[in-house]
Amino acid sequence: MDLEIQARIKELSEKHGAENLVIILGGAEAEASGLACETVTNGDPTFAGPLAGVQLGLLCYHIFEPEVKDLIDPVVYDEQVSMMEMVLDVEEIIAEVSQYRNQYCQFL
Amino acid sequence: MTLPVVKGASYILVQAPSTLFQYGSTQTQTRQKDPNAEYLKQIPGHLRSFEACVGYAPNQAYIGNLLPDELGNIAEPWYDNPVADASRFGAQGEIMPEDEFLGLVKMYDSFDLVKLTQEFTELVKAKLKIHPIFKDKDLKALSEGVEFNEIDELVNKHVADGLYFEHKLIGCVKQAHDTDPNLNAHVMLENSMTKASGILALLNLGRLGYDITDIEYVIEASEEACGDVNQRGGGNFAKAMAEGAGCVNASGCDVRSFCAAPAHALINAASLVKAGVYQKVAVIAGGAVAKLGMNGKDHIAKGVPLLEDCLGAFAILITANDGESPIIRTDLVGRHTVGTGSSPQAVITSLVTDPLDRGNLKITDIDRYSVEMQNPEITKPAGAGNVPEANYKMIAALGVKRGDLERAEIMNFVEKHGMPGYAPTQGHIPSGVPFIGPALKLMKAGQIQRAMIIGKGSLFLGRMTNLFDGTSFVMERNAGIIEEAAxxxxxxxxxxxxxxxxxxxxxxxxxxx
Missing domain, CATH: 1.20.5 (Single alpha-helices involved in coiled-coils or other helix-helix interfaces)
Incomplete structure (x- = not known):
């Protein structure tokens, strides 16, 4: 995950409280999405950014996951996201992201 | 009014492993943090030889010795399965080794900023003497070289950045000003290499039989900026490259839009020709030093050789209709507007289906789509997936949403209308343009009717806007009618x-x- 984005997430969680933050991912690939989820829950596994060793334990979902998808107006979802459901490996992405969420999220 | 055609194309790769090690941004940033980083120590063991670089199938495709489709017949990983009869010279370009290229950087140095040692100058002179492009009079610009101590001193005083061959210091690029950050040694080194690789692309158009002395206008579309403290991106790489290549009748300008710039530049060039402003325009771009070894950490971690060891460059010649070369359909141009939005669906609609609708064409009426043609062997280990394939799936998925295709046909569409990625990850280099050369060949042979060239750019990287960018156009087989006569x-x-x-x-x- 981009170092600047890590810094912004850290700052936002300090300002609003980690329990009040939800991270929505839009990554196109399972491994990268999983890595992003790991970063905002268990800390930056590459130890390169501001979240290295920082376990924020944030709630984190990919936009494809039903917990998030069901909250979105279906017309908007169809316009903005549905095409990509045909393109990307939805199941693999969800499996990867939920694995890290279930393991490290502190607000489930 | 004439129709603009793609008359010729040349594609260049410069294998630059020592430059990768010294000046690729991943390496310089790592070195800044920790000069003894383990990653830096591992690099030399993961670099490949020039022969391996030439034999690498995607590189042979890039310079026109293989058609992109032929890559499908070569076992993967391609880096373990070299092309048997590979040549550094291609039907549409060449692959140059680092020593010859450093000679070019010196030959086209306008401000005496580049110094090479006497020994290295001699070696390079002998090699360039047998190169099909360079004549004795060109080689005079190499001069005799200087003492090693002079170079060593300049580098140690931090007023020059070293030039290396096989990891030995053999030259340097001096700073062009003592306080101006835009003229410091590093910027001058990057810009000199962009310039030299762009010149090589133009010169290769000449080698391939096109007269480059009557080119009237050159548009340069790389991602670098040349200028000084008062005008950081003042430009004009185009004119500097035209000068180096001997295009004495050309003027020019630079067009920038991150990776989308080449597609923008081609539409500009085609429009200038169609309007009759110029008859012969070249769109060119030099390579990006910073991107050498960009994903090196991932490659080494996954046991992949450092495949991002090449600078890429190209030159595409756009002329008035000759009745045989493929036409650029300026009436079928797609563009991502400020109001388009950033969802993939909106982007693909603006770039693909909007222009097709204007021409009453279906998604399947385009034989081949040339998208971001990054080589998947480079991007997959770095977690970016197979970029061209993802683009083809998006086009197909939009086709499904529009009712042009059945959902079950998505992978067939990818197979039939796509192709494997084969271009180096040099940003603007893989963006749509690599297929223009093969399309020219296939359309002239009557094997395909239409191709769509799509360029996309990440404008947000410049932090001036959150917007994304993209533009596209249709390239079509020439029907053989020259409108002016008609x-x-x-x-x-x-x-x-x-x-x-x-x-x-x-x-x-x-x-x-």
Whole structure:
């Protein structure tokens, strides 16, 4: 995950409280999405950014996951996201992201 | 009004492993943090030889010795399965080794900023002497070289950045100003290499039989900026490259839009030709030093050789209609507007289906889509997936949403209308343009009718806007009709008709009198 984005997430969680933050991912690939989820829950596994060793334990979902998808107006979802459901490996992405969420999220 | 055609194309790779090690941004940033980083120590063991670089199938495809489709017949990983009869010279370009290229950087140095040692100069002179492009008079610019100590001193005083071959210091690029950050040694080194690789692309158009001395305008579309403290991106790489290549009748300008710039530049060039402003315009771009070894950490971690060891460059010649070369359909241009939005669906609609709808064409009427043609062997280990394949799936998925395709046909569409990625991850280099050369060949042979060239750019990286960018155009097989002649005939016929009518009227009037 981009170092600047890590810094912004850290700052936002300090300002609003980690329990009040939800991270929505839009990554196109399972491994990268999983890595992003790991970063905002268990800390930056590459130890390169501001979240290295920082376990924020944030709630984190990919936009494809039903917990998030069901909250979105279906017309908007169809316009903005549905095409990509045909393109990307939805199941693999969800499996990867939920694995890290279930393991490290502190607000489930 | 003439139709603009793609007359010729040349594609260049410069293998630059020592430059990768010294100046690729991943390496410089790592070195800044920790000069003894383990990653830096591992690099030399993961670099490949020039022969391996030449034999690498995607590189052979890039310089026109293989068609992109032929990559499908070569076992993966391609880096373990070299092409048997590979040549550094291609039907549409060449692969240059680092020593010869450093010679070029010196040859095209306008401000005496580049120094090479006497020993290295001699070696390079001998190699360039047998290169098909360079003549003895060109090689004079290499001069005799300087003492090693002079170079060593400049580098140690931090007023020059070293040039290395096989990891030995053999030269340097001096700073062009003592306080101006835009003219420091590193910027001068990057810009000199962008310039030299762009010149090589132009010169290769000449080697391939196109007269480059009558090019009237050059548009340069790389991602670098040349200028000084008062005008950081003042430009004009285009004119500097045209000068180096001997295009004495050319003027030019630079066009920038991150990776989308080449597609923008080609639309600009085609429009200039169509409007009759110029008859012959070249769109060119040099390579990006910073991107050498960009994903090196991932490659080494996954046991992949450092495949991002090449600078990429290209030159595409756009001329007035010759009745045989493929036409650029300026009426079928797609563009991502400020109001388009950033969802993939909106982007693909603006770039693909909007222009097709204008021409009453279906998604399947385009034989081949040239998208971001990054080599998947480079991007997959770095977690970016197979970029061209993802693009083809997006086009197909939009086709499903529009009812042009059945959902089950997505992978068939990818197979039939796509192709494997084969371009180096040099940003603007893989963006749509790599297939223009192969399309020229295939359309002239009547094997395909239409291709769509799509360029996309990440404008947000410049932090001036959150917007994304993209533009596209359709390239079409020439029907063999040259409009100017046709228009001339139409005019004559019209004039004859008017004259006949006037004559008849005069006769009637005379009779009435």
């Amino acid at each position: 228009a001339g005939q139409d005019d004559t016929a019209l004039k004859t008709m008017v004259a006949d009518a006037m004559r008849q009227l005069a006769e009637i009037l005379l009779k009435e009198d």
